[in-house]
Amino acid sequence: MSILSGEDHPKNAGVFPGRLSPSVSSQQGYLTVLDFTELSADGQDLELLIRELLFRQGFSVHWSGKGADGGRDLVCVEKRGSFFQQDKRSWLIQCKHNAISGKSVGIGDLDDISDSCAQHNCQGYLLVCSTYPSSAVVNRLEGVSNNPQNQLTATYWDSVKVEQLLSTPKNWALAQRFFPISAAAEDWQIYATEMPNHWVVTYKGYYFHLRNRIGSYRGYHLESIKKRISDIESLDFPGKHFLRPRSVYYDDKNGGYEWYVDY
Template identity: 30%
Template sequence: MIDFNEIPYTNDTWELFGRDFLRERGFFIESPPDRGPDGGKDLLVTERLRGNLNRYNFRWLVSCKHFAKSANSVSEKDEPNILERVSSFKADGFIGFYSTLSSSGLNTRLRELRNNKNIKDYSIFDHKAIENLLVMAGYSHLLMRYFPNSYKATKPLHLIFEEYEPLFCRACGKDILMALFESAGHSANIVSAYKWDQEKNIYSIHDVYCCCKKCNSSLESSYRT
């Protein structure tokens, strides 16, 4: 759905995209991308976590890898010395921000570090996770800025509320918004049902509902009875 090759490989645009993406996810950008030796980090971000009795900051070391052109996964060789890098920046965890996938070897290494309590946690934003959030979580402005051609070819959701709100079909209960992304041929209707008001001698709105197009006939028949 999104062509990650729209972001060039010869500059720091992927890192800048990662910065803007993580900021939208609620992270505080402690150290943004910069030029020159980075010591094994592209970004340092902080997440504010809240427990039952206290709040604390969780610092993440972020590594950005843009391998979409080759479609190669990000391996252990591409992410050497993870523990040393996390420790040197006094980070609590590791985030991989990748335009492809992380390899099984890298995933195993990260799990070992977490299970051995060398790092507190890790998270991978791969191309599918990034794509789903861009299209379905209301990040259409990022999609428009960094992937203009993909923006034109997709139907991104524009966030109105702070969190995603599903739109259910009155008949089958399917989330219509998700169905529009999952099936190119899916269509839906917003239907207004009118009722004759004998006292006012006019038609008044009796009901308004959303439904899949194929479900509309059964709903219409229920209003005729």
């Protein structure tokens, strides 16, 4: 078994991004690690989170002004490569923060998508929810995309999709910034990936990729690793000095652990 840690934060290191399996929101029966009720009730934190996330992906993003609900819309410019000539597509992004009420985003929460995109000269529309869209909203977005007269692409990110995008070594520090409580939870949170012996793990703000032999029990070594992390954290260092685990390898033939720690 190996545990590979993330980067971009004193508690994260490494460059081993995992791909999470598709899932649905906690309101539909699946648990999420990040608690979206930590975001400000006025929705500004969600807007800032998405803006920062897109910046990290290398997109050009700017505010378009306030929408009909008082929130600020985002415009993201996506540059697309081509063998002949590079072009670009602009996306209008609207964020709907219903996590505190737990309600889905309904049709009444949306502007006229086609008119809003035309107003901002956008060819794509993205709805970002801190909960999830209703079935009527999903049908509306599909209808916009399937209408050849619109020449628009419309899609959505629910809370699970946002969490998946944040659950990478590159973006986990962003999750820690906007979700300081749930991202630093002391419980082990383990997610399946597309490989049967590979999981994504968070623990006390650390971000791991966990791998072990196919068919073995993934939690077998967690208590031992937890104790070693506690030992590392208990070491006394001068201010702004720290150790962070980069990776832990378990030698299943000889029964020992090999730790790589950054200072």
